[in-house]
Amino acid sequence: MVNIPTFENALEARRRIDSWIHLTPVLTSQYLNGVVGAELFFKCENFQKAGAFKTRGAANAVFGLSGASAARGVVTHSSGNHGASLAYAAARRGIPATVVMPDNAVRAKREAVRHYGGRIFECEPSASAREETARELAANSGGELVHPYNDARVIAGQATCAIEFLEQVPDLDTVIAPIGGGGLIAGTCLASRENATRVEVFAAEPELADDACRSLRAGRLVSVDSSGTIADGLRAPLMEMTWHFVSRHVRDVLTVGETEIVDAMKSMWQRMKVTAEPSSAVALAAVLKYRETFVGKSVGVIVTGGNSDLDNLPWNLR
């Protein structure tokens, strides 16, 4: 039996994390509105503490622990942002954080974990190796495993992003966010289905990591090899708790190619003046590609994070 978070849990999360996160601004671009023929609103979680929305879920988990559990520290696995966010939250609470990271993680994300005082354990870049190593470390240390997304506390925390967004722009028709493991999308579903206007939720996914799209088509969890996408934050597979939300509440999963991701990323840097990371650009890439789905609507786009490697920008590599 899966422990599915509720809207009430999301409201609790909001109160709990309030002093540890930023209320991030919403930006607009006339240029991009013109290109799409819609009103786009960008919720800039790249300005969030530790540079990504992940701090919401991580802070909710860390500050929800009892004193005795907290004292033993927290453990997770992460390609980067959840790890840095957990290390940030743990440092604020004064407890140790251990992060299992794939050895192909982006350098800036590794450095962020270290910057916040997190301990890094390297492992192979496979989902199973990460899960297993983190479970072992937690068992050996007695630390609390805070899964990056298959965790009710984390999903309730991520839901606070869409709750805030819908307060900032109350008349959104649609919210679109990238999907990897599905924590943000699950939280967005949680927030939006409780909203009076019943905003529709779209997920955007790299073609090279399209397990959510394939799962939705098949009606059951399907796994794929997703190590090839440049959107390093979206390589993680859906799991049962996030699949619960995706299968019930996501209107559609829209997939985009690698070139489309890089082009959208460059547009965001150029037009919106924000250093959105590749995973963040997947949602805009989908809006640009499936324009006809969004035309005439008021569309909320969650810009999930800003932790890019400035020395290896993708448009310099092709």
Added chain:
Amino acid sequence: MVNIPTFENALEARRRIDSWIHLTPVLTSQYLNGVVGAELFFKCENFQKAGAFKTRGAANAVFGLSGASAARGVVTHSSGNHGASLAYAAARRGIPATVVMPDNAVRAKREAVRHYGGRIFECEPSASAREETARELAANSGGELVHPYNDARVIAGQATCAIEFLEQVPDLDTVIAPIGGGGLIAGTCLASRENATRVEVFAAEPELADDACRSLRAGRLVSVDSSGTIADGLRAPLMEMTWHFVSRHVRDVLTVGETEIVDAMKSMWQRMKVTAEPSSAVALAAVLKYRETFVGKSVGVIVTGGNSDLDNLPWNLR
């Protein structure tokens, strides 16, 4: 006799341009606060319409013209941002804009002028060639010359940035902004000396374009060859109207080297997740270099623009 703008002109400007500009957000960075030992607030004019604070002054000039003058169009010279901003404002008013640009202008800035429908006239990258070509074009076309900074309407418009900033963060001790021709600094002086707390104003300048620093030391306008700095928006020399403010109200002009500018720029991209252009980074570079001047204070930093060439980022060139 120079026509010096007043605080009342700045308040008029604010009402006039209100619907043509963004109220830009103020961002903070715990990391940078820690490095400097001060509370830093960044006014993000890189998110301004057309990507820079220049839209404030340009819109004030364009929307202040009588119908008959406006119909003949506007003319200016600019290394980029003022040109794009004037083209933007002119397009909103439905009148033509002609921009004289040095042939070494950043590509993204050229494209922005064209994007807003401005006509570009190329000239040599010298201040005198620019001034002369623009004067001739205005004389021949009957268009209104809107100087990028030695213009009371433009200075009054730029003053709205600091007025807004001081409302957003009322207890600032200091405001620092980069200085090129001096329009933004002049406007900032205008806004701050009318402020109850009498905020002190610092200007930040590239060593390779240090005419403001030399002028302040000498007590009179001194000219230098400033074509070498990477801060392309700061190559223009002070002129009498901006010198009026700099000589009377600027606490000091702090100079920084090219490497310090690039390092500060990279920090802003990495830590603050904004694509601040090189000129924008000069102010943070000065705060980092002259830390002891700012320690313990509440410091407002104006991030002037975000129009960089993403294909030629300076840290990839060294």
